[in-house]
Amino acid sequence: MYEPVIGLEIHLAMKTKSKMFCACPADSFGQEANSSTCPVCLGLPGSLPTINYEAIEKALMFSLALNCQVPDITQFHRKNYYYPDSPYNYQISQFDKPVGEHGFIDLSNGRKIGITRCHVENDAGRSVHPAYANYSLVDLNRAGAPLIEMVTEPDLRDPEDAREFLQKVRAIAQALGVSDANPEEGKMRADVNVSVRLPGEPFGTKVEVKNLNSFKSVQRSLEHEIKRQSRILEDGGSIKQATLGWDEGGQKTYLMRTKEEAADYRYFPEPDLPPMQIGQNWLEAIKAKTPELPDLKLARYLAAGIREYDAQILAFDHQLASFLDEVLKHYSEDAQAVANWLNGDITGYLNAEAKPLQTTSLSPEALAKLLKLIDTNTISGKIAKDILPELMQGADPEKLIAERGLSQVTDSSEIEALIESVLAENPELVERVKANPKAINALLGQVMKASKGKANPEIVRSALSKKLAI
Numbered sequence: 001m002y003e004p005v006i007g008l009e010i011h012l013a014m015k016t017k018s019k020m021f022c023a024c025p026a027d028s029f030g031q032e033a034n035s036s037t038c039p040v041c042l043g044l045p046g047s048l049p050t051i052n053y054e055a056i057e058k059a060l061m062f063s064l065a066l067n068c069q070v071p072d073i074t075q076f077h078r079k080n081y082y083y084p085d086s087p088y089n090y091q092i093s094q095f096d097k098p099v100g101e102h103g104f105i106d107l108s109n110g111r112k113i114g115i116t117r118c119h120v121e122n123d124a125g126r127s128v129h130p131a132y133a134n135y136s137l138v139d140l141n142r143a144g145a146p147l148i149e150m151v152t153e154p155d156l157r158d159p160e161d162a163r164e165f166l167q168k169v170r171a172i173a174q175a176l177g178v179s180d181a182n183p184e185e186g187k188m189r190a191d192v193n194v195s196v197r198l199p200g201e202p203f204g205t206k207v208e209v210k211n212l213n214s215f216k217s218v219q220r221s222l223e224h225e226i227k228r229q230s231r232i233l234e235d236g237g238s239i240k241q242a243t244l245g246w247d248e249g250g251q252k253t254y255l256m257r258t259k260e261e262a263a264d265y266r267y268f269p270e271p272d273l274p275p276m277q278i279g280q281n282w283l284e285a286i287k288a289k290t291p292e293l294p295d296l297k298l299a300r301y302l303a304a305g306i307r308e309y310d311a312q313i314l315a316f317d318h319q320l321a322s323f324l325d326e327v328l329k330h331y332s333e334d335a336q337a338v339a340n341w342l343n344g345d346i347t348g349y350l351n352a353e354a355k356p357l358q359t360t361s362l363s364p365e366a367l368a369k370l371l372k373l374i375d376t377n378t379i380s381g382k383i384a385k386d387i388l389p390e391l392m393q394g395a396d397p398e399k400l401i402a403e404r405g406l407s408q409v410t411d412s413s414e415i416e417a418l419i420e421s422v423l424a425e426n427p428e429l430v431e432r433v434k435a436n437p438k439a440i441n442a443l444l445g446q447v448m449k450a451s452k453g454k455a456n457p458e459i460v461r462s463a464l465s466k467k468l469a470i
């Protein structure tokens with residue numbers, strides 16, 4: 001049985017106000033092509049880059065969160081290669097003095113995944129290939145936008161682990177505000193390296209699968225490659241080093257190019273940018289303002305009484321975690337109940353509507369109110385579930401309940417009257433329950449129905465038992 005050896009290379013589009021080396025906006029999503037550009041990011045002669053302090057600070061914060069060692073001096077290098085949508089003919093990247101090295105992330109199964117390095121560089125523009133034309137267009141709005149590239153050690157042994165690793169990276173980047181890390185918008189892209197071997201043997205020949213833009217495609221492409229490579233080796237063949245693409249429709253890899261010798265990028269120190277001294281003071285200041293990391297959130301949620309399974313989901317989903325924290329400010333009685341709603345009905349609603357939480361109008365206060373209304377027996381859990389879709393659209397639960405008269409009936413004389421009429425209408429059922437008290441649920445159901453779901457079931461149950469002397 002062959003064992004896979006997996007490494008990842010992840011690019012994160014950084015969330016900064018301006019680009020890496022000029023004052024143009026870093027995020028020009030939806031802008032007219034080439035409108036967010038200036039002489040610097042267009043690479044015009046005579047223009048000079050300046051380092052974006054915010055980007056370096058966020059990259060250092062991210063490196064520290066990944067347990068990286070941060071060198072005393074960080075420096076930019078020119079990585080020389082030609083690319084049609086990169087106006088410089090080189091990329092300003094980092095070489096031997098990146099912002100972080102030798103970090104790690106712990107997976108939930110206890111496996112430690114090494115992070116070789118984290119470095120900062122600028123993004124390229126975008127080529128557009130109009131279907132109607134035999135030419136291509138170049139949009140340089142993205143050119144010069146800041147990127148973090150992180151490379152892992154070949155420590156992953158399972159496609160599922162690769163997926164968890166990506167989820168953790170995304171959660172950390174989002175919690176720190178370093179990147180939206182949203183694969184759907186191209187703000188998190190991954191390349192995977194994968195080979196197979198018999199356990200204990202040296203590493204096999206690896207292939208690289210490029211430009212995977214969802215966690216699912218990372219996992220699927222790995223599963224596909226592991227099967228493909230294992231089959232070739234079982235048949236006595238050998239793996240050829242190659243760069244592959246992923247065919248989403250066909251769910252299979254395809255050959256992009258077989259690898260020649262490693263590219264020589266002729267790195268040399270960027271002459272227009274001085275090396276940066278980082279210093280302990282700056283690092284301490286960064287540590288002091290680092291927001292709570294997902295691992296600490298997880299510990300806090302467990303301590304608040306949320307079950308492990310739910311706490312894991314919530315701590316590593318930035319949107320859900322932020323929402324949960326807001327709800328807990330207004331309702332701390334039962335954190336598990338909040339978790340149940342978030343991971344249950346609310347996630348169900350979001351999946352059905354294919355919407356992220358932040359695009360709905362559900363407010364943390366409204367969910368807190370709803371939970372209090374259940375706790376005080378003002379409404380039943382069933383009514384709460386029924387009105388959730390309206391809460392997701394911004395309704396206030398207290399108003400809604402008052403307007404519709406959805407309050408639970410707890411008034412015993414009202415319940416008494418309901419019971420009287422149900423008993424009068426169902427004499428046979430009454431006899432059956434008297435003979436077999438376990439059948440009381442059938443009567444209870446009738447009373448609940450008569451109350452249109454609003455009677456408090458506990459009060460009904462005890463009133464019924466008393467009435468029938470069972």
Ligand SMILES: [Zn+2]
Binds near residue numbers: 019024037039040041
């Ligand atoms: Zn610019």
